[in-house]
Amino acid sequence: MRDPGQPSLDQLRVFIAVIDHGGFAHAARALHRTQSVISYTIANLEEQLNVALLDRGKRKPTLTEAGKALLADARAVSLKVDGMRARARALSAGLEAEVSLVVDVMFSTCKLVRILHAFQTAFPTVSMRLRTEALGAVTQLVADGTCRIGISGWMPGTPDVIERQACGFVTMVPVVAPQHPLAQIDGIVPTAVLREHTQLVLTDRSTLTAGQDFGVLALRDWRLGDLSSKHALLRNGIGWGNMPLELVQWDLDAGRLLPLRIAEGGSFSFPLYVIRRGDEEPGPATRWLIQQFLDLAQPGAPAPLNEREPTAPPHAYHALNEAAPAGLAVAAPIALRPR
Numbered sequence: 001m002r003d004p005g006q007p008s009l010d011q012l013r014v015f016i017a018v019i020d021h022g023g024f025a026h027a028a029r030a031l032h033r034t035q036s037v038i039s040y041t042i043a044n045l046e047e048q049l050n051v052a053l054l055d056r057g058k059r060k061p062t063l064t065e066a067g068k069a070l071l072a073d074a075r076a077v078s079l080k081v082d083g084m085r086a087r088a089r090a091l092s093a094g095l096e097a098e099v100s101l102v103v104d105v106m107f108s109t110c111k112l113v114r115i116l117h118a119f120q121t122a123f124p125t126v127s128m129r130l131r132t133e134a135l136g137a138v139t140q141l142v143a144d145g146t147c148r149i150g151i152s153g154w155m156p157g158t159p160d161v162i163e164r165q166a167c168g169f170v171t172m173v174p175v176v177a178p179q180h181p182l183a184q185i186d187g188i189v190p191t192a193v194l195r196e197h198t199q200l201v202l203t204d205r206s207t208l209t210a211g212q213d214f215g216v217l218a219l220r221d222w223r224l225g226d227l228s229s230k231h232a233l234l235r236n237g238i239g240w241g242n243m244p245l246e247l248v249q250w251d252l253d254a255g256r257l258l259p260l261r262i263a264e265g266g267s268f269s270f271p272l273y274v275i276r277r278g279d280e281e282p283g284p285a286t287r288w289l290i291q292q293f294l295d296l297a298q299p300g301a302p303a304p305l306n307e308r309e310p311t312a313p314p315h316a317y318h319a320l321n322e323a324a325p326a327g328l329a330v331a332a333p334i335a336l337r338p339r
Helices: 009-021 024-031 035-049 065-092 109-122 136-143 227-235 245-254 284-295
Strands: 098-104 127-133 149-153 162-176 199-202 221-224 241-244 268-277
Touching: 009 024, 009 035, 009 065, 024 035, 098 136, 098 284, 109 127, 109 284, 127 136, 136 149, 136 162, 136 268, 149 162, 149 284, 162 245, 162 284, 199 227, 199 241, 221 227, 227 241, 227 245, 241 245, 268 284
Parallel strands: 098 127, 098 149, 199 221
Antiparallel strands: 149 268, 162 241, 162 268
């Protein structure tokens, strides 16, 4: 048995048209060809592939078993070629083939999903390479050119090549599980008591902030590589720590976590920035994406899907005092269910 030949793209598209339009005559009209040309093209395709694709014994041609299997391949090839042509048109117009983005783990997932969904709609031919990091690792990836843009918190020692623009802030709250010893203390927890309990802290995988700590009060701490692990340990009573309010709001409402009233401040916010290298000119898709993040800092920007109105008087937290790390701004009082 001879090996199958090399079918042409035109043959595959005629095959697809015959099935999609319900026969040779309808496919001929759709493709602006004669019916004999359509029939001849299908016959040549079957000769090339060495299989019968259509059963012509009925008034309307139907797929053979081989035809059913190969139709999916034909559609895949056709779609791939169409996608390649669309990408080529975009590239010839100056559009990037790929956008690389690194986002701080503290950034709102709801906001990120909303922006990326809009990006996919606006730039269907542009690939997205997304990474999530903490602290200085975001800046490091942008500085070394691994990612074109980043969403980062305030960082000391940011390289001069990095340009940044404000795009909002994240509100952080100190929390603990109900079964944790700190949750049994009425009123404000003294710093001396707080320091005796393990604090869960995110670690920086870059060298940008080596030797520096941010918001670490306890004498013992556990360094974690991702926010989800920290969240899980907190809910299970292993230590205390600061978490993004948006991420733990449901836990606070349900009583799975409790807000800590601590002597050295309570809730606080730190600013977020869109960062990029100043010596590189972003392409159209990158500029569009940057603007979406910048719009978050404008009045009237849509709130995340799971943000809610306060449910208790704003006395659950104390403002962050002067011991806050440089670059952190005191947040407005956060209203949460009291313990």
